[in-house]
Amino acid sequence: MTNVPEKFGSKVFNDKVMRERLPVTTYKALKSTIENGEPLDSGVANVVANAMKDWAVEQGCTHYTHWFQPMTGITAEKHDSFIQPCGDGVIMEFSGKELIKGEPDASSFPSGGIRATFEARGYTTWDPTSPAFVKDGSLYIPTAFCSYTGEVLDKKTPLLRSMERLSAEAVKVLRLLGKTDVTRVATTVGPEQEYFLIDKDLYEQRVDLKLTGRTLFGAKAPKGQELEDHYFGAIKPRVAAYMKDLDEALWELGIFAKTKHNEVAPSQHELAPIFTTSNIATDHNELTMEIMQKVAERHNLVCLLHEKPFKGVNGSGKHNNWSISTNTGENLLSPGKHPENNVQFLLFLAAVVKAVDEYQDLLRITVASAGNDHRLGANEAPPAIISMYLGDDLDALVHSIINGESYESHGKERMHTGVDVLADFKKDNSDRNRTSPFAFTGNKFEFRALGSSLNIACPNYMLNTMVAEELSQFYDTLTDADNVETAAGELIRDVLTAHQRIIFNGDNYSDEWVAEAERRGLLNLKSLPEALSHFLDQKNVDLFVKHNICTEAELRARCEIDLEAYSKQLNIEALTMIDMAQKDILPAVSAFIREQVDAALAKKALSAAISSETEEKLAASLSEKQARFAKLIGELAEEAEKASAVKDPLEQAFAYRNLVFSKMEELRAVGDSMEAETAADYWPYPSYTDLLFGV
Ligand code: ADP
Ligand code: MG
DSSP: OOOHHHHTTTTBOOHHHHHHHSOHHHHHHHHHHHHHOOOOOHHHHHHHHHHHHHHHHHTTOOEEEEEEOBTTSSOEEEEEEOEEEETTEEEEOOOHHHHHEEOOBOTTSOOTTSSOGGGOBEEEEEOTTSOOEEETTEEEEEEEEEETTOOBOBSHHHHHHHHHHHHHHHHHHHHHTTOOSOOOEEEEEEEEEEEEEEEHHHHHTOHHHHHHSSOSSOOOOSOOSTTOOSTTOOOOHHHHHHHHHHHHHHHHTTOOEEEEEEOSSTTEEEEEEOOEEHHHHHHHHHHHHHHHHHHHHHTTEEEEOOSOSSTTSOOOEEEEEEEEEETTSOBTTOOOSOGGGOHHHHHHHHHHHHHHHHTHHHHHHHTOOTTGGGTBTTTSBOOSSOOEEOOHHHHHHHHHHHHTOOOOOOOOOEEOOSOTTSOOEEOOSSOOOTTOSEEEOSSSEEEEEEETTOOTHHHHHHHHHHHHHHHHHHHHHHTTOSSHHHHHHHHHHHHHHHTGGGBOOSOTTSHHHHHHHHHHTOOOOOSHHHHHTTTTOHHHHHHHHHTTSOOHHHHHHHHHHHHHHHHHHHHHHHHHHHHHIIIIIHHHHHHHHHHHHHHHHHHHHHOTTSOOHHHHHHHHHHHHHHHHHHHHHHHHHHHHHHHHHOOSHHHHHHHIIIIIIHHHHHHHHHHHHHHHHSOTTTOSSOOHHHHHSOO
């Protein structure tokens, strides 16, 4: 691609296109909706719709679609053409009404029992804060999704609401501090996205990857990630060609794809965009995941977004870099040169510390999924215990505040390389701690526990809401103070003192931390069912209801949907395993045993002097494993049957976790050890070596 600046965003109905194509008054009205959250007038919508349609048709579009994010976690779309009968023919039309409101049948989307299917009407509503774009011959309009009776059925609505809540509370606090020029505050997010690329021909031979996104069997390859030679390694030509195409496709869609590199596991890679507002970052991340998979097909590759496609090497996550910035361009989490005197920074820091401590469970819940359960606490991703890392400097400052000691920051030190031709540079204030789930990284927090396939709307609406709550409490404490500065100082000290247990700068992967966290009274919610049993704790319900993010019924529905998705996923995995075990693995092992037995008999028949010990031993070993394997298949089928009959969603999730999942692990162990003993020609699936080193 030459001339990237020109092609960047060429498929987006962005500010430049709006300025060119909309009358000035319409443009101004729309901008003020986008920037100041003012309601949109229907006359404006008509003009915008027409301009959008003309632009889209010029780009070859025949259809438009409201694009939304139901609780399946993936995006949904239903396309309508622009045609309108006119005489014997048609004209292309698109009205403001069609732009603003869509009516997909909502009955087949998960609602967690909020609506019965007979009252399945649902609406999508245009979200003008995220730009429309063209893709595959359609105009895509980002929308929110709710039911006929107004219940929220998607991931975007709570996110937009939480952004508004945080903005309102932050502005109030800033006013108290004398910062009156700020009228809005936005949360910003830069999500780093990990993924695997494998050869499509091999993928096609793995029913487990096709049905569940991960390998359910697979003996370890002789080489994994132990040499640490893949992380940041030279990118292979086929992968480089893929990454180039991917960047170009994303840039056309206005997505700020910035960084790409090889990750820790073989065949694992990462893409990071430049951050933007949480809402757009969410839409862009959803689009990025989709385009990643599409572009892969063009290269005869498959992009795996599952959190744990392969056992024994790292799985994939997503880092949610998060901050808050004002409409005057200030990052509220930037400590400045002297954070010790920066009351504003310390107040916002204290709000985040308090939020993370009080709502540890919510942060854990929001990253819980069947896939992510494989990673958290497995020494490749943060543990299931939520804590915060502040770095040495900030930690020292926090301690001086708690102890009432004076503190002077060192500012940024210069890095001396000791080589004349290398320029010296300024060091960052804090080193990195890659084991922390929630790390301060200079002027933002990096929430590192997300799974790779997660829709980031969820963690972000929860994070925004809990911080909004703390800010609203801060406002109440400070609003009547005679001296705001002094009162703020006391508040900061009190909050940091009360919540210091959540701060941990050490190695989160160590066993000592698990014990220490328990002493501190921090939660360690190891699996999705354990985490979700806290979802509806009163303080969590109160939080979302108070801030108008969700009603209690909607929260219950969300909880139920997550539990059901988990149980369904594990059920599919169990059934797929049984299928593979019975239809492919058992017959393959039988055939191989037969070959060994035949060989042994043939040797014996020929001469007693020829040893048939190897064949006999192998046949005996495999036969013994085969018998255990067959028995475990039956037991797994029984456990799956029992779990599927459990009525209560939480109990059912626990049944899948405790009974079905553990049986799957047992079955896999035997299967993998049979793979290790069976000739490659007989084994029905491509091996881990093929899959991980095949591109
Ligand atoms: P890492 O070293 O953790 O791999 P990267 O440099 O790859 O980090 O990514 C950091 C991410 O943080 C990028 O997506 C970047 O745009 C984002 N980021 C930087 N500043 C902010 C901010 N103020 N708010 C949100 N995200 C930010
Ligand atoms: Mg990171």
